Amino acid sequence: MKQQRNQRLAAVLAILVLVGFGAVMISQKASAAGDGKITGTVKLDGAAPHMRGIDMSKDPFCDKAHAGNAAHSENVLVGSGGGLQNVVLYISEGLSAEAANAKSTQIPVFDQKNCMYTPHVLAMDVGQDFKVETSDATAHNIHPEPNPLTGNIPWNQSQPPGAPPVTKSWKAPEMIHVKCNIHPWMSGWFAVVKGPYATTDDNGNYTIQNVPPGSYTVTAWQETLGTQAQKVTVAAGGSAKADFAFKAK
Amino acid sequence: MYTNLLKQSWLLGVVVALCLSAASYAQLTTYQQEGWLNTPAASSHIGNITGDAKAAALPYRRFCVGCHGELGDGNGENAVWFTTPMYAQPRNFQLAIFKCRSTPTGTLPTDQDLYDTIGRGMDRSNMPQWNPMSRQERADLVAWIKHFSPRWQTEKPGTPIQIPPEPEITPERVKAGQAVFARMQCYKCHGVQGMANGPSASTLTDDLNQPIAAFNFTDGSRPKCGDTDTDIYRIFMTGLDGTPMPSFVDNIKPDEAWDLVFYLRSLQRHNAYNSKEREIARQLGLKPVDPNAPPAQ
Numbered sequence: 001m002k003q004q005r006n007q008r009l010a011a012v013l014a015i016l017v018l019v020g021f022g023a024v025m026i027s028q029k030a031s032a033a034g035d036g037k038i039t040g041t042v043k044l045d046g047a048a049p050h051m052r053g054i055d056m057s058k059d060p061f062c063d064k065a066h067a068g069n070a071a072h073s074e075n076v077l078v079g080s081g082g083g084l085q086n087v088v089l090y091i092s093e094g095l096s097a098e099a100a101n102a103k104s105t106q107i108p109v110f111d112q113k114n115c116m117y118t119p120h121v122l123a124m125d126v127g128q129d130f131k132v133e134t135s136d137a138t139a140h141n142i143h144p145e146p147n148p149l150t151g152n153i154p155w156n157q158s159q160p161p162g163a164p165p166v167t168k169s170w171k172a173p174e175m176i177h178v179k180c181n182i183h184p185w186m187s188g189w190f191a192v193v194k195g196p197y198a199t200t201d202d203n204g205n206y207t208i209q210n211v212p213p214g215s216y217t218v219t220a221w222q223e224t225l226g227t228q229a230q231k232v233t234v235a236a237g238g239s240a241k242a243d244f245a246f247k248a249k
Numbered sequence: 250m251y252t253n254l255l256k257q258s259w260l261l262g263v264v265v266a267l268c269l270s271a272a273s274y275a276q277l278t279t280y281q282q283e284g285w286l287n288t289p290a291a292s293s294h295i296g297n298i299t300g301d302a303k304a305a306a307l308p309y310r311r312f313c314v315g316c317h318g319e320l321g322d323g324n325g326e327n328a329v330w331f332t333t334p335m336y337a338q339p340r341n342f343q344l345a346i347f348k349c350r351s352t353p354t355g356t357l358p359t360d361q362d363l364y365d366t367i368g369r370g371m372d373r374s375n376m377p378q379w380n381p382m383s384r385q386e387r388a389d390l391v392a393w394i395k396h397f398s399p400r401w402q403t404e405k406p407g408t409p410i411q412i413p414p415e416p417e418i419t420p421e422r423v424k425a426g427q428a429v430f431a432r433m434q435c436y437k438c439h440g441v442q443g444m445a446n447g448p449s450a451s452t453l454t455d456d457l458n459q460p461i462a463a464f465n466f467t468d469g470s471r472p473k474c475g476d477t478d479t480d481i482y483r484i485f486m487t488g489l490d491g492t493p494m495p496s497f498v499d500n501i502k503p504d505e506a507w508d509l510v511f512y513l514r515s516l517q518r519h520n521a522y523n524s525k526e527r528e529i530a531r532q533l534g535l536k537p538v539d540p541n542a543p544p545a546q
Contacts, residue, residue, distance in 0.1 A: 058449065138434065148345065153355045158488075184449070
């Protein structure tokens with residue numbers, strides 16, 4: 001009789017524990033990665049600035065790769081209708097700690113191709129792995145320049161032709177300039193942010209995916225034009241819109 | 250009236266002097282108040298010597314502060330006279346980015362690395378050799394240098410790269426070393442004859458965006474991070490952080506690295522270390538690498 005009661009008690013307890021765990025797991029899943037979106041367009045207000053042509057004659061490989069079609073600086077790239085390319089959009093305020101610390105599991109690639117960086121701006125989360133590759137038959141050195149006091153430590157690695165990719169990650173949010181000392185015109189960025197992010201396409205359009213419901217500040221960062229911020233509210237599974245316009249310098 | 254003014258300016262002078270000394274005292278104690286000097290990072294370990302940061306406060310003020318500054322930021326009063334590319338700015342200890350490391354690029358150096366740099370000095374810079382100081386004094390200074398950067402509180406030095414024992418020098422190795430030199434395209438900066446006149450040499454800049462010269466193998470200069478064979482091996486494998494010189498440890502195998510050391514030796518003007526390499530290169534009739542030759546693969 002007593003034994004039976006004990007068994008029943010144990011069974012009830014086990015069910016309670018299971019239900020409790022399940023509830024916690026479901027709530028975590030719901031709050032970590034929402035299915036809301038923030039979309040919009042980033043435009044340049046004014047005439048597109050002249051992008052300086054690049055003289056690559058010091059390196060025959062680079063020069064040949066751009067024969068008849070000289071490369072240009074990519075500081076401000078303007079597409080059709082004044083859309084700004086390579087603007088990084090991220091949520092600078094309003095994310096729960098959990099959502100801010102959730103990092104993408106994708107491994108984006110930063111390629112050294114024809115003596116330029118592809119993409120010119122690579123966005124990523126804090127702690128997210130990324131790969132640096134070379135497609136070129138000329139030697140590069142990949143040399144990011146973060147501020148070591150943020151926790152991001154600068155490094156400098158050679159990538160001669162055929163070199164294996166370098167996989168790295170960063171410890172803190174920071175816009176990190178990348179250069180190649182061998183080819184002084186090579187200039188790119190690692191945009192390290194917390195939480196969901198997006199980069200504008202050729203026409204300045206972007207979509208930040210996986211946004212949990214809530215009120216946020218969205219920040220747009222452009223390497224030479226600076227930052228702009230806007231407040232948006234995202235409903236569960238809904239889509240919010242935030243367009244930006246940077247004044248041409 | 251005139252004497253009154255004199256008296257007043259004298260008083261003003263005293264007030265200014267008092268203010269200045271109070272301000273400098275406040276600066277000096279900032280770090281001490283933060284408790285840095287009572288943490289494990291305030292000591293150093295070189296062999297069986299333990300360096301104590303507190304013991305180095307006075308020697309640092311006497312010998313180092315003129316260039317590296319009170320706060321270790323490389324802004325000492327002499328720093329304004331340093332002109333590049335021959336004389337790089339004094340090291341900023343707050344950032345803790347160091348050229349001469351046995352550890353991978355992007356990591357802190359070991360205590361031994363810093364100790365070696367103090368004793369060796371930096372060729373072609375204003376950093377002299379501090380060998381006249383006792384080993385204990387240099388170990389104390391290593392501990393003091395570390396207290397300037399918070400990085401020593403949160404990071405550990407990298408794991409030193411493994412250097413296999415130096416093999417016998419052979420003609421095959423010198424030749425193979427030249428192939429490594431060509432494949433890594435060292436000539437981009439150092440030039441095909443090691444004369445620091447490669448196509449990228451004239452545009453090189455350091456992390457402060459100051460012009461910096463590539464190492465010239467042929468003018469009798471000593472490499473900044475030591476001139477033994479092992480030092481040269483370490484220099485190109487770990488790279489010199491803060492400069493354009495990258496790390497090659499992912500792209501050169503340990504055995505090939507020794508080949509490259511022997512080839513680089515053959516480029517150097519005759520010195521105490523390279524008679525054998527130069528003789529081999531002469532007998533082989535080695536010509537400088539041709540950057541336009543198709544890659545040998």
